[in-house]
Amino acid sequence: MWRLLDLGPVNGYTMTNLYEAVGREVSNGNSPNTVILNHPVEPFVNIGYHQLLEKEINVNYAKEKGFSLVRRTIGGGAILDGPWEQDYFLIINRKSPECPVTIPEFYEKFTKPAIHAINSFGLNAQLRKPNDLTVGGKKISGNGAITIDQANVLAGDILITTPADLMSQIINAPSEKFKDKLFDSMSQWLTSLEKELGKAPTRDEVKRRLVEGFEVELGTTIHKDVLTTKEENNLNDLIAERSRPDWIYSKDNELRHLVSDDGHGTRVKEGVMVLESILKAGKLVRVTVVLGEGRISGVSISGDFFTQPFLGAVAKLEDALVGVELDEAPLREAVLKFFSESGVKMMGVTPDDLVAAIVKTKEFLY
Secondary structure (H helix, E strand, O other), X not given: OEEEEEEEEEOHHHHHHHHHHHHHHHHOOOOOOXXXXXXXXXXXXXXXXXXXXXXHEOHHHHHHHOOEEEEOOOOOOOEEEOOOEEEEEEEEEOOOOOOOOOHHHHHHHHOHHHHHHHHOOOOOEEEEOOOEXXXXXXXXXXXXXXXEOOEEEEEEEEEOOOOHHHHHHHEOOOOHHHHHHHHHHHHHHEOOHHHHHOOOOOHHHHHHHHHHHHHHHHOOOEEEOOOOHHHHHHHHHHHHHHOOHHHHOHHHHHHHHHOOOOOOOEEEEOOEEEEEEXXXXXXXXXXXXXXEOOEEEEEEEEEOOEEEOOOOHHHXXXXXXXXXXXXXXXXXXXXXXXXXXXXXXXXXXXXXXXXXXXXXXXXHHO
């Protein structure tokens, strides 16, 4: 038997920290395996844990619209969340026999309830590996995963409607022309229940079908419950910490501390250069390298990839690259050694992708 927390409308800080507040208690056995249903009470910018906020988001536009800026602990890309979606979270103790061992298997098994809910409207949703659900080739649901101690979390949403105009405006586009192309792309790539059905179903109906999907696909019953006192305390502590600017801009602040000036090939001091690259692999990777006498003296790696664990994984990789020559062979050796010894796993980016992205920064030397 699983527990259901149907919490209705919540703000962005609550939504992005609730699964961890509950996950800690599921991990230590104080709470049972849990499904959470909620949705944003108002729009907010939701940036992936490893992303540079100021690179990905039009911060001025977000502030003009009054959108909160939120950094979640799950990886992936920047999105604009809002009342147009229905969110779901599944939290399971890894010791449970129902919990798959690998992340791909985890996605495949636990996106089935959302697929069931969407298809119950007469649609044909499918998993586009690793973690998107599509209808007719268009994305209707995005999903992400994270580990919290001994618990695994799946976080996902179903788009009831699609505000592609707002979503395209929030992305940090280099020009109005690019923004127009982004809007066209989002309109073509994203879909919703409203688009597919001709009319948006009620939220209660979407939630009812999601619960049915969890029960059918997991072969269990789900009983309604409320947050425990410990979970509420966890949540309050997390919100207090993660609504602060030093958390929201954490990756950006790390980059600012790394370099003393901005721009491609900016000379910081004699013999030292700041170099940047962007590589689109399975996921996007941004790299900033501080180079001195042919060796890396500092590096920032960001993007919309996922890591396991989420906390500290990229920082450890960045530390491991300090002192390495900016050449393919020594970089490959250092990256492979890091993954072999650390136990860190990355989804959406391979070691070869990382090496290619770092080597690509050399283009700005010439």
